[in-house]
Amino acid sequence: MLSREENELITRVGPDTPMGNALRRYWIPALLSSEIAEPDGPPARVRLLGEDLVAFRDTEGRIGLIEEFCPHRRVSLYFGRNEECGLRCVYHGWKFDVTGACIDMMNEPEEYDFKHKVRVTAYPTCELGGIVWTYMGPAEKIPPLPKFAWTQAPAANRHVTKVIEECNWLQALEGGIDTSHAPILHRLLTDSSKRGGIKPSNPFVRGKAPKLVVDITNYGYQYAGIRPLDGTDDVHIRFYHFIMPFHQIRPSKSESGLDLDAGHIWVPIDDGNCTVYNWSYCPDGPLTEEDKLERGLGNGPLHVDPVTFRSKANRSNDYMLDRSVQRTETFSGIDGINAQDRALQESMGRIVDRSKEHLGPADKAIIQARKLLRQAVKAVEAGQSPDGTGTSYYPLRAHEAVVPNSADWRAELAPEVKREAILQTV
Ligand code: FES
Numbered sequence: 001m002l003s004r005e006e007n008e009l010i011t012r013v014g015p016d017t018p019m020g021n022a023l024r025r026y027w028i029p030a031l032l033s034s035e036i037a038e039p040d041g042p043p044a045r046v047r048l049l050g051e052d053l054v055a056f057r058d059t060e061g062r063i064g065l066i067e068e069f070c071p072h073r074r075v076s077l078y079f080g081r082n083e084e085c086g087l088r089c090v091y092h093g094w095k096f097d098v099t100g101a102c103i104d105m106m107n108e109p110e111e112y113d114f115k116h117k118v119r120v121t122a123y124p125t126c127e128l129g130g131i132v133w134t135y136m137g138p139a140e141k142i143p144p145l146p147k148f149a150w151t152q153a154p155a156a157n158r159h160v161t162k163v164i165e166e167c168n169w170l171q172a173l174e175g176g177i178d179t180s181h182a183p184i185l186h187r188l189l190t191d192s193s194k195r196g197g198i199k200p201s202n203p204f205v206r207g208k209a210p211k212l213v214v215d216i217t218n219y220g221y222q223y224a225g226i227r228p229l230d231g232t233d234d235v236h237i238r239f240y241h242f243i244m245p246f247h248q249i250r251p252s253k254s255e256s257g258l259d260l261d262a263g264h265i266w267v268p269i270d271d272g273n274c275t276v277y278n279w280s281y282c283p284d285g286p287l288t289e290e291d292k293l294e295r296g297l298g299n300g301p302l303h304v305d306p307v308t309f310r311s312k313a314n315r316s317n318d319y320m321l322d323r324s325v326q327r328t329e330t331f332s333g334i335d336g337i338n339a340q341d342r343a344l345q346e347s348m349g350r351i352v353d354r355s356k357e358h359l360g361p362a363d364k365a366i367i368q369a370r371k372l373l374r375q376a377v378k379a380v381e382a383g384q385s386p387d388g389t390g391t392s393y394y395p396l397r398a399h400e401a402v403v404p405n406s407a408d409w410r411a412e413l414a415p416e417v418k419r420e421a422i423l424q425t426v
Pocket residue numbers: 070071072073074075089090091092093094
């Protein structure tokens with residue numbers, strides 16, 4: 001539970017809000033590289049942390065991410081011409097380069113030299129893992145590039161999609177790091193079902209309710225859901241990372257059965273909407289075309305409009321809930337694991353009232369994430385760098401295994417995180 005004030009503090013992200021200032025100290029996914037694939041191709045609208053921006057790839061391949069509205073008379077530069085190393089407003093022909101400098105004005109005589117007096121806000125960008133990332137904070141505080149292990153993988157071994165979720169970024173994030181819901185909401189009722197979900201014979205579902213262990217680190221935390229398996233001395237351990245301020249790494253399997261690392265990034269569009277980036281990465285080889293459909297997750301082209309990034313199953317059609325499927329095949333009756341997540345997270349309203357919750361021990365990871373986010377706000381207010389702006393998260397991997405109850409699971413499942421890096425276990 002959070003007080004109303006605390007809830008406001010960590011959910012609101014616009015310019016000059018405390019959480020908005022903290023988030024602006026990290027590299028933030030702005031759009032998929034494929035949205036602005038070609039030099040001089042069409043620009044793309046980007047709304048990020050309540051700011052309207054436009055992205056374009058110039059003639060030289062450099063990426064511009066600038067404020068959407070032309071400083072002359074405020075029309076949208078989305079309608080602009082992307083040509084000869086700049087984006088030109090089609091109203092009176094003012095042209096801006098990737099640094100935000102105005103480099104030409106078609107409606108003013110050259111001798112006035114007015115163009116040098118005009119600029120637009122432009123944020124620095126980098127391209128990693130099929131995503132264009134941006135940094136929206138103070139220039140002197142820019143952190144090292146977001147070189148997560150999955151961003152360094154060969155492109156053929158990696159897949160990234162995105163989908164717009166119609167609720168605040170934090171409740172989407174909390175849904176993703178909430179391990180106790182996964183074998184319940186995402187459960188299939190029969191092993192023979194071909195729908196997306198977790199089969200009843202999977203130890204993740206067979207195991208009893210989990211005990212959660214959260215190891216706080218300087219990037220966020222590593223955490224494990226430990227489920228005793230009936231009639232054995234074994235436990236099923238599902239082991240994740242939460243990397244500040246909005247990343248998860250979790251173990252997964254591809255549609256074709258490959259072992260994967262996968263994860264989400266929950267990026268605020270504004271206070272009431274977020275973009276969820278879904279990535280997966282196979283260390284052992286390329287993903288198949290079938291894997292890239294993300295049928296089971298409900299994030300691929302079969303389920304999400306590839307132009308608007310809106311989910312076909314959405315609030316307006318009750319997420320295509322099928323009560324007969326709910327009776328016979330899946331626990332929820334909604335198709336697609338992440339479509340199920342979106343349905344329930346959006347059902348809370350745009351920003352859930354956390355003063356009315358009743359959290360238990362199974363919500364430990366959520367409670368810790370909120371605490372770390374509040375600490376990040378305080379750190380930034382005190383002039384310090386928030387956690388997760390170093391490089392310690394670069395090598396992190398996720399794991400899942402059935403091990404003897406007595407096993408040293410940290411040593412077996414989390415070799416990237418040295419014991420001395422664990423600041424506290426809760
Ligand atoms: S409004 Fe853009 S150039 Fe006039």
